[in-house]
Amino acid sequence: MDDTDDDRGRFAWHTAEQRAAQGDSRQVADLAVELTGRIEAAAEQKREHERQLAHLVRVLAITPGQDSLTQLLRLFTRDQAPGVGLAPRFVASLLAEHREAADLVGPLSEHDAKGRLDELCICLFHELILRDVDVDAFPAMADWQRVTHGHPLTWLPPYRSGLETRVVLPSRSINGSGHPVGTTLPTEGRVDPPTPRTEERSALVDIATLDLHEAIISAPEAGGWGHSEAWVFGTDEKVEPDRVPALLPTLPMGCVEGLGTTGRFEIARRPADEIWSLLFATASVGNSGAHGAFGRLWAWKSLAALSGTPADASAEEVEQHVRQTTWFHFESDAEWFCNDAFTDYGVAALSPGRRRIAVLAATDTV
Structure with a gap:
């Protein structure tokens, strides 16, 4: 077609239905195909301009x-x-x-x-x-x-804050970047349950609302991680911290489904500042990270939701509640996880009242 852009516009808006009704649908379709190609080319050109702009900005900033x-x-x-x-x-x-x-x-x-x-x-x-x-x-x-x-x-x-003692930030030059290595389960604080584990499934039920679920996964979502899920369980009786490692694999969660009684399930107790650091790295870097400021925000928000702090709490109130929470970091060979190096983890939080267990599972692989 040798029509100008104005001709295409007039044809598309004023005569397409008439041409189709007259049996000239092919010309309508040909124009639609051509315009689809133009849109795709323009979108790619826009992405290329954005990449170039980002580089120029990087040069000026550094x-x-x-x-x-x-x-x-x-x-x-x-x-x-x-x-x-x-x-x-x-x-x-x-x-x-x-x-x-x-x-x-x-x-x-x-x-x-x-x-x-x-x-x-x-x-x-x-x-x-x-x-x-x-x-x-x-x-x-x-x-x-x-x-x-x-x-x-x-x-x-x-x-x-005193929770923010372990801040790991990227190291960048004009033409390259060095990002923090992902998480690994530490050897200290390990509380792996003995195997074979019980075959009995827990009767606890996930009570996470949509808002609570979204709040818990906000750190990996902000970091553009491949997939993340959250579960919250309320208990009638207090749960002592030493019961949590054996209880987690029995809960109705996709991240432990199919694990069986002998599949790998490794877990460690960790201090609150190490959990904050894990969530911060998840949010700030990730596949398309939120960077430091917003990574900081979403790490706090995930931490608050996991610990069961009220949604309207101040940062100071969150910190106090988080410090009274018992924190666990776990990994497993359940099919939910992809288990690529340094990119999968689970976090469990036993609230200060010990009647609530919240879990976040994240994988950086789609």
């Missing part, structure tokens, strides 16, 4: 000096909407990794009446906290939280 920072911020303060490669959480992560806080505060605190730097600032605020920067030493940073009132990140503590 290259030392005030001029490269000025030019990077210029991309954000244009009137046009920022592109995909200008995702504030991604840029904030790069800036926090490669630049000193003192060099960032001035340029990012300049007056921006349209608020085009607000998202970048609040993400950077939490990226710097994760890197142990004393934000109180930079009073201008306080405004980075205030200008984004109601933003989900404002729920987080404005300091590095």
Whole structure:
């Protein structure tokens, strides 16, 4: 077809039904096929432009000096909407990794009446906290939280919590990246139940609501993991921590289904800060990670939901509740898991009242 784009538009909108009714359906279909190809080509071109933009942004963020920072911020303060490669959480992560806080505060605190730097600032605020920067030493940073009132990140503590002692962050250059290695079950704290295990199945029933399920899996979902599931079980009687390792393989959960009495089920008790670290790595890196600031948020949210903290609790209340919870990390050879190295895990939480067991299972393989 030699028609112009205008001709195609007029044909598609005004005469397609008439042509088809006259028996000229082939021309209608030919045009539809051609337009499908054009759409696919345009989409691929858009993806390529986004990849190129992301690389240019990476170069500006990582290259030392005030001029490269000025030019990077210029991309954000244009009137046009920022592109995909200008995702504030991604840029904030790069800036926090490669630049000193003192060099960032001035340029990012300049007056921006349209608020085009607000998202970048609040993400950077939490990226710097994760890197142990004393934000109180930079009073201008306080405004980075205030200008984004109601933003989900404002729920987080404005300091590095005692739970956040094991922060593992990526190491990136202009042309490459080094990401944290995945999780492995530690040798210390192991409480594997003896085999053969009981064949008796637990009568407990999953009571997780949709909202609770989504809250528990929020860390692996944010990290773009292949698959994750959650279960919550209430008990009539208190469950002592030493009963949990033998109880878990008997629960009606897909992540232990088909395991049998002798299949591999390995489990360890772990302190709360190690579970937070596991969830943070899951959320912040993953296949398409949320980066540090939002990875921090979703690690906290998963931890809160697993521990049974009320949904409206503050970060301080969550921390207190989490520290009173008993935490377990497990792996198994059940078919639910893919068991690629470092990419599968299960977390179980026995709540402070010991009448609630919550479980998160995640695999990085689709």
